Amino acid sequence: MSTADNFVGIVVHAGGNVKGLFGPRFLPGVVAYLARHGDGTSPEGTPEVKAVVCVKQVVAIGDEIAFTDDGKSVDGDYLDHAVNEWDVVAVEEALRMTEAASAAGEESEVVVVTVGGEENEEALRRCLAMGAQRAIRVEGQSGALLDPLTVARRLAPVVAREAADVVLCGVQSSDSVQAAVGTMLAELLELPRVAVVKEISLDRADGTATVMRELEGGLVDVVEVDLPALLTVQTGINEPRYATLRAIKQANLKEIEVVEPSQDAPGCYEILRIYAPPRGEGAEMLEGSPAEVAARIVELVKARLS
Amino acid sequence: MGETRPVYAGLSHIEVVLFYGLAVVSTGIFCWGVARLVLKYRAGRREPLGRLVRRASSMVDVVFSHRWIRRRDPIAGLGHLLLFYGFTALFIGTTILGIQTDIARPIFHADFWSGRFYLGYKLALDIAGVLLLAGLTLMAFNRAVRRPRRLGYARPDRRAGEYDRSLYRVGDWVFLSTLFSLGVTGFLLEGFFLASTPQHFAAWSPVGWVLMKWFRAMGLTGSSAALAHHVTWWVHAVLALTFVASIPFTKAVHMIASPANVAVRDPAAGKRLSTIAADAAPEDVGYRNLDDLSWRHLLSLDACTKCGKCTEACPAAAAGLPLSPRDLILDLREAAETTLGAHAALGIRPDGWPEGLDVLGDPIRTASVWSCTQCMACVEICPVGIEHVPIINQFRRQLVERGEMDPMLQRTFETISSTGNSFGEPKRRRPKWTEGLQFAVKDARKEAAELLWFVGDYASFDPRNQRNSRALAEVLRRAGADFAMLYEAERTAGCDVRRAGEEGLYSSLAEANIEAISGCEFERIFSTDPHTFHTLKNEYPGFGGSWTVLHHSELLLELIEAGRLELRPLGYRVTYHDPCMLGRYNEVYDAPRRVLEAIGVELVEMPRNRDNSLCCGAGGGRIWMKEQRPEGSRRASEQRIDEATSLGRLDYFVVACPKDVTMYSDAIKTSGHDGEIELRELSELVLESIGAPTDSATALAGTKVAPD
Amino acid sequence: MSGTIIVAEHLQGRLRDVTRELVTAAATLPGPVTVAIVAREPERIAAQAELEGVNEVVLVRAGGDEFENDVYQAALQALIAQRAPEVVLVGFTVGGMGYAPAVAARLSCGFASDVFGLERRDGRLVCRRAFYGAKVHGEVALPAGRTSVVMVRPTVFAPAADGASTSRSDMSIDPVTPRARHLRFVEAPQSDVDITTADFLLSIGRGIGDRENVERFVKLAEQMGATLSVSRPIVDAGWMPAARQVGQSGKTVKPKVYLALGISGAVQHLAGMKTSGAIIAVNTDPEAAIFDVAHYGAVADLFDVADELERLF
Known part of the structure; x- marks a missing residue:
């Protein structure tokens, strides 16, 4: 059956202006597990548009650092926590998609998923405060040091169960810079995927999305991908909204579903040790007042350019 | 007869x-x-009103003494005083005649309106x-x-031709x-x-x-x-x-509304901001619609006599920013009258007025709401007790809730939320400023002390202010004061977070600080930061933390008066800038002046001093927002330096607030008065007066660069 | 299992530099080095892959002219099945990110990305990569006994020089129907400036704090005779066009002088400028990573320094 003429595409570009609206029906299922949409209608009570976003609470270190005794981690006292910048952008992108659907009177849902300990629920709270409807935490050791394959494997059953139209991940996390979890997860779920996306236009009539991949050197690759799909989102695609602490506190009252991870297979690497990076020979430091520094800079520039 | x-x-x-x-x-x-009018006010949010007798007596005092009306314009004040008493007497006279004619004679057949009485x-x-x-x-x-x-x-908040008054x-x-x-x-x-x-x-x-x-x-x-x-x-x-x-x-409504507003006003307006119910829906946070305003605030709109003293005192208006406290009130009043008041009942709707109750955006422009420094100059001078500052703050809360704010401000909130300070520094760096000291400052979490020093962000992280913090530490050591700090456990006190409208973040900061402080043993708290001092002293009690809180100027004065510091006169000629949060908010005007007197410097007052002090422009979270600088305008801080340098040759511009240190260090450079006057923080001068070697740390000024 | 397979990266018929760098990286590992070219007509690119240190070029005839991740994934999986290499090297690039992790997930390979050093130790491949936002380095060991997929950070290894002609072989794979299809390229909006050819770049980063300050540095650059370039946050914020961006997702530059104001030096940024002739960095944070690659550094407020520079030029 086809009700293609009922479909209206959605266009979400970098500025986030929604040019079109979701249609009343679903994308044709591509992957078998998307039984939810198998017959082209959505069962009673399930949202018509659903996005799952995988998020991570990242750590940041200042200029002081101390390592744990085994040399495999950083002393927790030296770490500050935040939601990964890329993931916040992905959540914002998902919210914009579903809000457009809601504005058209459709049910929509954004579900956020993380892997980590209870202390990492903070990241989920922030996403709930931004407007995500549900949050799921896959129980597990948190931190920057989990290998990406293990993370992807833990996420996979939960994300599969949610059967989303679009799965979004940040391109990478600011602390471990793997840029791998999203692509691995797509593979485990057998979802079409595109990495490093800076613009998304969903066209549900075609069951595709047209996305812009940002290549090195500023060239943009325009790619058409079948839906449902997993996209890893690059910063700059939108300006994420603010989650007030009040909203975060209210989100504290929301239930977060906790899922036990499946049995772990060995990861894709083992950390042998971590260490403070060797300093390069370092810069020659220019001392003195700003005026003196500026004078030296001028001197250096002139010497090099002449 | x-x-x-x-x-x-x-x-x-x-x-x-x-x-x-x-x-x-x-x-x-x-x-x-x-x-x-009553129906209009009843459309507002409910708010309880207690202490009726005290309110009434305060109103009588304010109205009959004309204390507020006479301020900063004695001629107009005298004029109003005369006409007020004349009018009141005539009104009473007419009432007496009415009683005679329509009550006493027809009902009681009594005639008292004759003879000597007549x-x-x-x-x-x-x-x-x-x-x-x-x-x-x-x-x-x-x-x-x-x-x-x-x-x-x-x-000042509109272009010519955009409005008709x-x-x-x-x-x-x-x-x-x-x-x-x-x-x-x-x-x-x-x-x-x-x-x-x-x-x-x-x-x-x-x-x-x-x-x-x-x-x-x-x-x-x-x-x-x-x-x-x-x-x-x-x-x-x-x-x-x-x-x-x-x-x-008509304008005559102020004869009723102004005294009524004086009676129902909140004496702590702006100084203690309200809290938000934990379960409030996003659209109910702060003010957006006219009926979000409390009934008191709706009433206060009608109390305005358009005297303009608020706008005259406003640092934002002075700097050419799009804010005029008077016109904000008048816009609200027109909107309220059109949608809720008599105009609405009669179906009179002037051109251009929106039909709905939503006023945030139009006519209350977000740029106006964000221009405010929450310095309280308007509230403090208003002769009829209008509460501009909390009203503006309520609008901010709604904007923050919607995420409609300066990206820099949003980033600052996020930074404070994740690191506990506005500089985005790791918490371990908070006590780093003490490294330049010859002694270790006690850790209040581990040992008891008489005084707990709540240092605050600027005094902890800003290089120029760190110097002052070290100066004060040294002075305290010389005076034998027993003091300790919270070290990493301290977070931004949140005064400006609250004033910028992020109430949720404020309450979590307050709760975290109260928990940290409550675990320490001490007698009194002090801070060099008037913002911190203010909120600890006046707002933390609402969150369960009540202590005796001092500003360091008060502490210094106490030590001096107790003879614990050996001072030698410095002989400088200086002027002193009253910080808003210390002066107008807490009426600490004399302590810093008496400290200056004690260290033998001549104080030359600026024309605008004490309650009339001009805000530096940093308050209310403005220091975290993009600076708006209209063409041809001069920053409030620069106007202040102009004011100081017009007093003749002065050695120092003395401040007692870390944000003032930052703002006026810059303003001296940018105002064109570089070299004419220098900035000193009170503690630095006291340190000099006790003859201690001054900090050799370099005078690094300026803002912290966030990492890429 | 033996040897190293490098998956060549090419764009619009040209082999990308990162492939040359991978060849250099492969030289540190035992066994022969094979470069695989995946394309509709791989022979058109083959000659460019004949580099010093390459033992064989495999032409994998698959997909279209340009990159599509399903095609590359199928090709790499077929290569691994057929050749059982010890190590597969892929660039840590936007292209690589689209398929290399997927292959690792599919075949349960050892995997590490953003690798800047690798060696064989005790029968395992040990890779060096950064953690905690580059504040910390770490060594990770990939499991022995199966192929390791390693994504190597660009610009770390020197590009391999052209070499003699090497043996070529062909390989075919089952036809792939890509689920993500390349449609076209869009040039980033052309700008009148080309930061890659400038001799003197004045580069600004997040430290400038505010959009309104951009104008000031545009003027300062003009005054100093420099071309203005920026780091990623400035482009993300929409304050300057992407054409001005230095770094992995922007342009790689090599001016005679690179003056960085308020740039702390994210790895991706450093990758785009670290080979500049003279790097001068001004930052308030003495620990900023930019000082590691800078030749001259100053811990100072960039606005103070800018004030003085304006005066001096």
């Missing part, structure tokens, strides 16, 4: 009936208008009439001849001339009556007597005088009844 006069002399029976008929209509309109009455009312006219003349002189800028209706001007003059005409016709009535009906006690109405003499000299006597009296009586009566009817709908 003694001295008196007939009340409706020369009026026919029908005319008296007509008069009573008109009086009923007039009173009816007045009552309807007042009822509409003569005293006549004399008193003549004097009152003179006071009224003198006051009005002074007000007219002020408006027409002196013309202070604040009485003009030019809006000409009706306000008309309203002002109509109001003034109506009262004037009432006074003049009153006296004319006396004169005509005496001219037509000679009385031996005429001199008890001196003005009437003089007029009578004059009329008689012109040959106006007998029936012609009686006719003039008759006509004037009607003019006076119609004018008076019209005036009464118009009170709820």
